[in-house]
Structures are given as C-alpha cells and as structure tokens.
Amino acid sequence: MAVGDYCTEVLTLFAHPTHAGDLEATAGTRLHGEAAALDRSAWVALSALCRDGRVIQARWRAWGCPHLLAACELTALQLEGRPLESLARFSLNELAERLEVPAEKLGRLLVIEDAQRALAASMPATG
Amino acid sequence: MAVGDYCTEVLTLFAHPTHAGDLEATAGTRLHGEAAALDRSAWVALSALCRDGRVIQARWRAWGCPHLLAACELTALQLEGRPLESLARFSLNELAERLEVPAEKLGRLLVIEDAQRALAASMPATG
C-alpha cells in the first residue's frame, strides 16, 4: 500500500537495466517507436535493430515511475530475438503480473504498448 | 486543584489530633454542642469542660473530610483557656485561611460554627 513498495523483480530491473539507452551502431534495420502520456506520468521510446526478420537488439528510454522503467526493460528483453511479424503483440497482463504493478498504475503500461505499436508501425513496408 | 491537596498544617492536625475523643472524667461543668449537615458531608460534636469561667479542656468528634477534621482540632485547641463569655465567637475566616480550605468546602466549616454555637447555648443559665 505504502508508496515505494516494489517487488524484487522491479527492484532488480530498475537498478540494473541492460537495455536502457540507444542501439549500437551495427548494421541492420532500425525501428523506433515513441509514446507519451504526461498526464499519466509516462513517456516511452523503444528502438530495435533488426536483421533477418528478427529483432537482434532492443533498447528503451523512458520517463516515469519505477514500475514503468522496469516494464520497459522487460519489454526490451522480450523483444530481442522476436520475429518481426510478432512485433505488434504486447501482453499487458503478463507484464503487470510479473512486476506486481498496482492497479492505479496499469494505465501507464498502456503507454509502452503504444510505443511498441509505433515501433512495429515504423517497419519499412516490404512488398 | 487535585483531590487530596492539603497544606502542612492540615496534614499535621489530621495525623496527630490531640483533642479528638471525649472529655476526661474530671470535675467541672460539661458543655456539649453538635451539628450535622450530611448533604455537605459534615457532622461535628464539640464538648468542653469548664471551671472558673473558662474552658479547661475541649474535645471534638467529627465525620467529614480532612479539612473539617483539622478545623475541628484547631477549634478545640483554641477553645481551651477561653473565657466562657467568648464561647460563641467563631472565626471562620481565620480557620479557612490557616488551613487553606478550598472555597467549595467553606460551607462545611459553618457546621463547626453551628456546633460551637450549640456548645455555647448548652451553658447552664447563670443568674
């Protein structure tokens, strides 16, 4: 109930994010999606480096509460290795459960979903 | 303010009364006066042994609070040696001041005054 109650997974992901920041300068297709809902205290940017129809590297930047930042880290982790055609799939429930996100914060996770949709939409049209 | 706040004089007179009880069986005129006001929690009996126009011994019995009992002791003390014609004189103010009797208890001292009046009135009529 108290402000600042986080499960271990949030604490770990928040303290040691390995996917925060920008993509490495490697060859591949670069995707980028961004969404913000400042009234819900959330601003999320996702980027992905793709090769051979798969995400080989994902990175995030975000402004928001620890749950949001941890959820971004988890999202980036899960994006890596994914085939491009599944890029628009986003499981809010799974994230929320794993990170024990309190109900009043669920709206913030939707911003990640929006960013991921934008990421998927940024794919160059193949024929 | 607190219940049970008594000045030193009350404490001494209450703890070591030398005039409580009954008169000794010595020759002399015996006077007795009694007054009660149960609604004010006071019942006072005074007795005096008189010879040669003076009180030579005074005793009290009383039922009431410590202030009342101490005031009875002081009254008996002051009666001793007094000439009979002054017997009806009673100084409420002096008693009240000396014993620091709280205002709400002053009514009780009037019962001593009544007993002392009765004492004076019990004098056998001289011619």
Place this chain on the structure above:
Amino acid sequence: MSAPVYLDYAASWPVDPRVAEAMTRALLEPDLQANPSAGHPGGQRAALAIEQARGSIAAMVGADPGRLLITSGATESDNLAVLGVARGQRDRGRHVITSRGEHRAVIDACRQLEKEGFEVTWLKPERAGCVEPWQVLEALREDTLLVSVMHANNETGALCDLAPIGAACQARGTLLHVDAAQSAGKLPLDAGALGVDLLAFTAHKLGGPKGIGALACSERALAALQPLQFGGGQERGLRSGTSATHQVLGFGLAATLAVEAMQAESDRVSGLRERLWSRLQSVGGVWRNSPAEGCLPGTLNLGFEGVEGESLMLAIRSGVWASSGSACASASAEPSYVLRAMGLSDLACQASLRLSLGRWTEADEVDRAAVLIAGAVERLRERAPPGVRSRIR
C-alpha cells in the same frame, strides 16, 4: 519504611518493565525513527513494526487487525465510536442507547449527542454499574443507531453479559459499541463472536504505555464512522495523525504479555482480592460494592460504615494508594451514579473505597494494606460522633 502498596490498578497499571524496555529500544533504534507514512525504507520498517504490533493487539480481543484503529486511548476510542457512528449515520436514525453507569468518556459523548439533536435512552445500571441484557432489549427501537455499554465497570468491576446484547443488536442491524477498557487483556474477549461492532480499550490498563488505545471495528462499523480528526489519512482515513511507533510497539508487547499471563494472573489476582476482602472483614461494618461473582479479578470496591472517603484516603495514603470508591480517577470528582444506582445513599457512596489489584500485587502487600486500612478505619470511627455509624452505611 516500605514503599506504599499500589492498589489503584483500575486507574492505571505501572508499565511492564519488559514493555518499557521495548519502548526504549524503539525510541533509540535508528531504523524506527522515521515517519511510518514515509515511502523510504525507514518509514516502511516503522510501518511494518506497527503492523506486527497491531496484529498482537487485535489478537488479544478477537479482532481483525485490518479493522483495528489505533487511537490515543480509550477516551478517544469511546468518543470515536459514539460520536463517529451517530454523526456518520444521522440520516438513518437519531436514537442511541447507553447507561448511566458508563465511563464519562461515553456519558459525556452521549450528552454531546443530545446537544446535536440525538435522543439518548439512559438505562439505569441494574448490576453494580452494568446493564442487564433485558434492559437493552427493551429499549431497542427501529431507529436505534447505536448501543453503547461497558464490559466491566470501572468502579465496581462488575461484568456485563454481552452475548445476548450482541445477538439482539446483530439481529436488528444496530451497531454495538463496548467499552472494554477495564477488561481487555484480563479476561478472554472475542469481539467477533460476541457480535460487538466497536470495542474500545487502552494500553495503560494492561501494562502498556499511557496515551495509546484502540478501537476494533466490524466491517459495518468501519463503514459507518465519521472521524473525530481529519488529515493525513492514517488508520484507514478514520484517525489521521502520525503514528507513534514506540507507543504502538509498547501496546503490542503489552497485549502479547497479557494474553500469555491471562489465565494464571486471573486466578492469582482474584485469589489476592479474596484474601484482601477476608482480612478487611476484621474491622466489621464493611460491605462489598463489587459483586462476588461476575467481576474483574482485580477490583474490590468496599464501603466502611461511619467513615468518610476523603479522610480515609488521606489516613492511608502514606501506605496505600487507592481511589475513593465514588469517583473514578478523573480530573473532576462527582458523586458516583453507579453506587447510588445500587441503592447506596450519598453518604454510603462517600464511605466507599476502590481497591484494585494487578500484575505486580503480592500477598504480603495485600496483608500490609489490610492492616493499614483497618487501622485507619478504626481511628476515623473513634473520632466520629457516636451517632454517625448507624447513619452512614
């Protein structure tokens, strides 16, 4: 000279040294100093310690810790229950039932309700300060919002038979408040099973610190309450104010210790009480205002023919600390309605003495106290006019 014998447990218990020690630790422990509402680990640790203590406090009275509100004492708990329910539910009715035998915290809160337009039925306590269940049953009405009765009377120790009252209130949907300040921690108490919606008690009558109490609530009661004080939203929004960590921890430990010792202490203390009673009978002309059955283990309210209470108190005070039987320890002294309702005259009320025993009372203290009291009674009787004794009894 030996220390005075403390026979005023009904007014307040000395703090249990184990409780004092735990409180000292709480006052010095850096991790427990933060505001328990603070979001950082310091605040969280304090909040956690409070929740553990709340569990112990609730367990003592068969309450749900999630619905146990911490207050500053039974006075506040009583007021929160009485004023809180009535004000919170004033649209649903205006009738409250209580008795003239209650503690002033309940009586004066109910008087305040009368000023606010409520109708209060004042039952006359039939049993040494406590009401009989039939009295409540008779007084219950369609529009009765609240019944407030005490579990154990603070002057006499008499116990109220709560179960039938609880059942009747539950059947009608009327909230039942019980002031258990005197009994909590001393007798088994199961608020849930008894159908009690609001149970008030206080730490300092069971070995805990002064200035902390609780109000255990049923779900219905919780929804019905209007707070007495508003603010930061602590205690489910029903009792705002920074939680006093060390106080709550002291209360919690006192509750745990009370439960552990309850059966043994109840036997031991009631044994001492009977010893005191039999020793005091030597003076003659002594009567018992406390019931012999259905009474708190530690409370013995007595009357002495021909004796005035204030003088008796002073005569014994270098050796025995007790309360006059006619007034609970309160800042103002009023004649006791409880004793008068038992048929005692005003004067007999004034001839009464409340001796109350507890955790640290020993047999030799009881014997010492009996000798001192008997001596003082005899001395005062000798000083009283001969007619007094037959009148003041």
Place this chain on the structure above:
Amino acid sequence: MSAPVYLDYAASWPVDPRVAEAMTRALLEPDLQANPSAGHPGGQRAALAIEQARGSIAAMVGADPGRLLITSGATESDNLAVLGVARGQRDRGRHVITSRGEHRAVIDACRQLEKEGFEVTWLKPERAGCVEPWQVLEALREDTLLVSVMHANNETGALCDLAPIGAACQARGTLLHVDAAQSAGKLPLDAGALGVDLLAFTAHKLGGPKGIGALACSERALAALQPLQFGGGQERGLRSGTSATHQVLGFGLAATLAVEAMQAESDRVSGLRERLWSRLQSVGGVWRNSPAEGCLPGTLNLGFEGVEGESLMLAIRSGVWASSGSACASASAEPSYVLRAMGLSDLACQASLRLSLGRWTEADEVDRAAVLIAGAVERLRERAPPGVRSRIR
C-alpha cells in the same frame, strides 16, 4: 556500507537520545506510574511532573502554560482549533478563512466544516505554500470566526509573516489559528506577541516523541472551543483522556533542548542546507522550490529537470532517505497544490524532492547525499527520451 543519510526531518525527527533516556526513566520510575488524575501521592507526583513539562513546552512558544492543552499531535491540535472554534461558535458566524497550502489536517478539517454548513474561503498561497498578509486582510469579513494559516509550510519551508495577520484578526475580534508544526522549536516564536489565539505544534518534529502535541490558546480561544473528545475532564475539560506522563515529559525536555540550541542550530543547519544546494547544482537543470530567504533552516525543496520523483526516490533510497517534494509524508499521495500554486506544472511537481535537515545532520552526510542524488539524477536523465528534459521542468 555506511548508513543512509536521513534527510526527512520535516516528516519526523529521530528522538533526541536525551529525551529517550528521560522517557525511559519516566516509564520505569515507580513514582510516575500512577494515573495523573489520581488523588494519592503517586498521581500527584505524576501531575506535578506534567505541569513542569507543560511550563517548558509553553515557554518555547511564548504561551501561558495554564492555557496550553496537551493533545496527541499537531493533527489533533489543528482539528481541535478548526473544528472546535467553528462548532463552538457556530451561533456567531459561519465563515472561516484558510489556504490551499495548509497541511491536510487543516484542509480536511475545513472540508468537514463545509459539510457542516460553514463557508470556507480558500486562499491561494502566494508564497511557496504560505499566504501573504494582504490576502487574509482582503478576505476577512464581519462574520469570520476563524483564520487558519500555517507558520512554515511543510513542503517548502516558506515562512508566513504572521504579525500583520495577528494584528488584523485581533482588531476585528477574529480568532487566529496557526499551524506551527514545522517551525516550533526551530525559530523564535511568541504566540502572545504575534496575536495568535491558537498555536498548534507537535513533539516529533523537534526531537520529542511521536503521538504528543499541544495547542496553546489565548483566553478568548479557550472560551470558544468545543472539545473533540469528552470524558474525564482533563486539560481543562477541553481534551479528556488520561495524560500520558512519559510522553509529556519527553515533549517537555525536547522543548527545553530546542530552545537552548535554537540559535546555534538554526545557523548550523541553514549553513548545511546551502552547502547541499551548492553541491547539487553541479548536475545542472536543478531549481529551488523553497525560498532562499524567509525559509525554515532545514528545508530544501528542489526540482530536477527531466526526472520523475518516484524513480528518483527509489534510485537514492539505499543511501538517502527523503520525501518526494510533491507530497508530505501522509498515508495517501496527492499531487501538491503548494507546488502547483507556485506555477509548477504537474510534471515539475513530480520532478521535485524535499530534502530536510536537522539536529543530527552532519556536513559529510550532506556531501555524501549530494553525490548520490546527483548520480541518480544523471542516470535517470540518461535513460529518459531526449525530448523529456525540455518538457519536464
């Protein structure tokens, strides 16, 4: 690893070890265990000790000890002042003036008054959470019963200029209540000279225990109050409930120690506050919500461009305990009206942090905290989208 740096003094001070020791003695001393309302010597000694402590508490704020009511804390004091005056004087008027920058104890009490048919004028704090005197003067009406303003704001530390408000209220016979929970014991305060009728404060913000506070009253105020809780008649009948001897003694000693150290501590702590401010400026994009002049010595409310408060709090919490700048330590978190009224956007409010220093803050702690906070701010900014910083300031 060294202990976390405690920078949450505005929420609560650690208990002064000297106070803890005095309280321990009071908890163990047989002579202080009785109920202070009891008539026997035990009760009288406790009552006497309480009166001495009351004198120290009153002296700290220039109040008359005979009119200083002991409560369970500033929340209760605020409620007693606001609800007590309004309910007690409802026949004389229905208008109350306060500000949206007050502590929730005052705000929520005033909201309750609105439900009870009073009209509340809600001033918009012009000065970092505090009102300017002209605002009050403008709002005063014929039927204004009470003005309630705070002396020092709990979020920013900004100080209110009380004297002109006091003079205006006195001239019109309107009662003035001042919440001095943050300033009492830290700055010289003379309730009488300032024309303050009701002054609320609490022990745990100046080194005393939690769960005890005071409301210092003028004669007029005392006559005007309706109690929040009724009962045994303690505290002049205005705050019933058994007095908590150890708590009052702790409060009394804390007051004495606060007065002794006031000038030196005020200089020392404000020096440390400026040191912290200058150290933190290295990160850039940091602004100060607290005024540089006319501020409590220990409070520094800051904002960091591009940073979200909750994440900042978590990022520093293994090394620094502080509060988010947008919410006082309360059981519920609401966006801060105080900061928004200063022109900050919701997002800027969320980028704020309240660092508060006090009696045991040391220079090396300040330096350590500055390094940790600056590092966390930088890390969070690196993780934020590039557009954020220009938007969130």
